[in-house]
Amino acid sequence: ISGKKHLSADDLEKLEEALLQADLGWEVVDNIVDSLSKSDDKNLAWEERFLNSMDLLLNGKIQTKPLRKTILLVGINGTGKTTSAAKLAGEFSKDGESVLLVAGDTYRAAAVEQIREWSKRLKVQLVANEGTSDPAAVAFDGVNSGLSKNVDRIIVDTAGRLHTSLNLMKELEKINRVVRKMTDEVDVLITIDANTGQNGIQQAREFNKYLPIDGVILTKMDGTARGGIAVPIMLELNLPVYYIGVGEQVDDLVPFDMDSYLKGLIG
Amino acid sequence: QLQDRFSSIFKTIRGHGKITESNISDAMRDVRRALLEADVNFKVARRFVDRITDKAKGGEVLTSITPGQQFIKIIQKELTEFLGGNTEGIQFSSSGFTTIVMAGLQGSGKTTTCAKLARFLKNKRQKNPFLIAADLQRPAAVDQLKVLGKQIDVPVYSEDTKDPLKVVKNGISQAKSQDADLIIIDTAGRLHVDETLMNQLKNIVSLSNPNEILFVADGMTGQDAVNSSKAFSETVDVTGIVLTKMDGDSRGGAAVSIREVTGKPIKFIGTSENMDGFEPFHPDRLSQRILG
Numbered sequence: 001i002s003g004k005k006h007l008s009a010d011d012l013e014k015l016e017e018a019l020l021q022a023d024l025g026w027e028v029v030d031n032i033v034d035s036l037s038k039s040d041d042k043n044l045a046w047e048e049r050f051l052n053s054m055d056l057l058l059n060g061k062i063q064t065k066p067l068r069k070t071i072l073l074v075g076i077n078g079t080g081k082t083t084s085a086a087k088l089a090g091e092f093s094k095d096g097e098s099v100l101l102v103a104g105d106t107y108r109a110a111a112v113e114q115i116r117e118w119s120k121r122l123k124v125q126l127v128a129n130e131g132t133s134d135p136a137a138v139a140f141d142g143v144n145s146g147l148s149k150n151v152d153r154i155i156v157d158t159a160g161r162l163h164t165s166l167n168l169m170k171e172l173e174k175i176n177r178v179v180r181k182m183t184d185e186v187d188v189l190i191t192i193d194a195n196t197g198q199n200g201i202q203q204a205r206e207f208n209k210y211l212p213i214d215g216v217i218l219t220k221m222d223g224t225a226r227g228g229i230a231v232p233i234m235l236e237l238n239l240p241v242y243y244i245g246v247g248e249q250v251d252d253l254v255p256f257d258m259d260s261y262l263k264g265l266i267g
Numbered sequence: 268q269l270q271d272r273f274s275s276i277f278k279t280i281r282g283h284g285k286i287t288e289s290n291i292s293d294a295m296r297d298v299r300r301a302l303l304e305a306d307v308n309f310k311v312a313r314r315f316v317d318r319i320t321d322k323a324k325g326g327e328v329l330t331s332i333t334p335g336q337q338f339i340k341i342i343q344k345e346l347t348e349f350l351g352g353n354t355e356g357i358q359f360s361s362s363g364f365t366t367i368v369m370a371g372l373q374g375s376g377k378t379t380t381c382a383k384l385a386r387f388l389k390n391k392r393q394k395n396p397f398l399i400a401a402d403l404q405r406p407a408a409v410d411q412l413k414v415l416g417k418q419i420d421v422p423v424y425s426e427d428t429k430d431p432l433k434v435v436k437n438g439i440s441q442a443k444s445q446d447a448d449l450i451i452i453d454t455a456g457r458l459h460v461d462e463t464l465m466n467q468l469k470n471i472v473s474l475s476n477p478n479e480i481l482f483v484a485d486g487m488t489g490q491d492a493v494n495s496s497k498a499f500s501e502t503v504d505v506t507g508i509v510l511t512k513m514d515g516d517s518r519g520g521a522a523v524s525i526r527e528v529t530g531k532p533i534k535f536i537g538t539s540e541n542m543d544g545f546e547p548f549h550p551d552r553l554s555q556r557i558l559g
């Protein structure tokens with residue numbers, strides 16, 4: 001159906017399937033298909049109309065300000081926080097900035113070793129404390145050290161957690177509070193795995209109830225998943241996607257581009 | 268809830284006796300939407316809905332006092348049967364030495380599942396398990412498995428090399444020399460579209476000749492579950508599925524998709540980060556959860 005200006009009922013069904021496959025969810029898809037089925041007097045190919053209307057819908061809502069000095073990475077287990085922390089550190093270092101990584105995951109097996117390995121590869125300072133199981137204490141030490149040393153960027157990694165665990169969400173709330181006592185230049189980024197289905201909205205929504213989420217890093221976009229779940233997240237929570245993860249190496253972080261993302265949704 | 272939607276639909280249908288395609292289409296649209304919301308792949312959802320429409324047509328279910336509930340029972344039963352009637356555990360080797368390979372996408376829970384499964388088989392099946400740390404790619408992956416191995420008192424083989432096949436080969440010899448009767452091989456997370464790494468997985472499988480190849484899938488996976496699971500099961504002979512992070516509130520519809528495209532049994536689910544967060548799969552529980 002590529003390039004078609006008028007979409008038949010069959011075409012609309014094909015389009016609906018493609019959009020569902022992208023994890024946009026049936027409600028968003030219904031709205032899109034509904035608006036595209038209405039005749040259009042601009043005589044444009046449906047792709048153009050899709051991009052235009054999505055652009056208006058999304059760009060109108062999202063303000064992407066530059067990232068603040070201290071970044072807190074949060075999200076569900078295994079979504080790519082630690083790797084993204086390393087990628088961000090690499091990005092900032094390349095720009096000539098001094099970066100401090102903080103090993104805020106005091107829980108998971110070998111979590112500190114993992115981020116330590118990254119800090120060594122990147123030649124970036126790391127604050128860690130393997131003697132404590134209190135992540136707020138490490139976050140405090142890390143941010144404190146970073147502020148007093150006047151580093152340009154402080155990146156705090158946290159343990160993976162499910163939004164359904166009250167204790168872990170309270171713990172995250174405390175980490176955020178402790179960090180904000182020291183500085184209000186903080187951005188909280190949630191990592192969302194591009195493979196995630198409709199639960200992704202619930203994740204962002206729930207995390208946002210415990211601490212203000214400032215943006216999204218959409219990871220694992222180098223797979224076949226299209227990451228459509230970011231659309232309802234952007235719409236409902238007014239959250240910008242700052243970066244896209246496209247691999248496991250430190251350079252595999254790309255600034256989010258709305259146009260190429262939208263084009264990717266319709267494959 | 269599906270239940271409430273159904274009761275209002277069925278209020279209008281009641282008294283018509285037989286179920287026909289038209290009076291069922293509203294109910295089926297709601298089932299399809301519930302399945303989509305639960306992350307069942309849209310093609311799989313459509314096939315499932317077609318199947319139950321066929322089963323329901325001509326049925327006398329609507330003579331029930333609560334047809335909505337009755338209908339849900341039919342759907343639940345159908346979904347449960349589809350998810351795999353009997354809870355099938357690990358198929359042990361008749362030779363007395365069982366090999367299991369853990370595979371899947373990045374971050375799905377393989378390393379954690381290796382340790383959980385070892386602990387489960389040690390405590391519940393009286394096995395003497397041995398873990399092999401064949402992920403040489405992710406920073407500190409070997410450390411992670413070693414730490415978990417210590418927690419559950421199961422030996423872990425690792426080696427300072429860049430070649431996972433060496434680790435597997437030497438790990439197997441070490442396991443046998445220590446009288447282990449079961450080995451679980453942890454592998455690096457990989458994309459099904461990464462030809463090099465999929466070849467590596469094939470090589471690990473050829474070398475270790477496993478009795479079970481478990482595809483570990485994140486319980487919150489969306490529509491793409493069909494693609495990754497299909498590719499993995501076409502590249503190597505996947506024998507079972509593990510669904511992780513089911514302690515979250517994801518509906519878990521990916522399980523239906525994965526089961527449909529691979530035809531393989533879901534064997535276990537992960538229910539917490541801890542080593543005891545691991546249970547044999549119960550299809551009836553998951554079908555209730557999927558239908559919400």
Ligand SMILES: Nc1nc2c(ncn2[C@@H]2O[C@H](COP(=O)(O)OP(=O)(O)OP(=O)(O)O)[C@@H](O)[C@H]2O)c(=O)[nH]1
Nearest residue numbers: 077078079080081082083160220245246247373374
């Ligand atoms: N292909 C691909 N893999 C990624 C990407 N980002 C992270 N990964 C991989 O995903 C896996 C999990 O990444 P982590 O950084 O450990 O995730 P995490 O959120 O810190 O995990 P926990 O701390 O255990 O909750 C690793 O194997 C990473 O290499 C990405 O953009 N693409």
Ligand SMILES: Nc1nc2c(ncn2[C@@H]2O[C@H](COP(=O)(O)OP(=O)(O)OP(=O)(O)O)[C@@H](O)[C@H]2O)c(=O)[nH]1
Nearest residue numbers: 077078373374375376377378379456512537538539
């Ligand atoms: N809540 C919960 N967390 C889980 C479960 N299974 C694994 N995890 C967590 O998910 C994250 C990823 O688990 P890993 O075992 O490192 O995943 P992996 O597949 O080995 O990751 P890679 O080797 O990078 O591909 C960790 O934080 C685990 O603790 C589960 O069933 N429930």
Ligand SMILES: [Mg+2]
Nearest residue numbers: 081082105160
């Ligand atoms: Mg981490």
Ligand SMILES: [Mg+2]
Nearest residue numbers: 377378402408
């Ligand atoms: Mg692993």
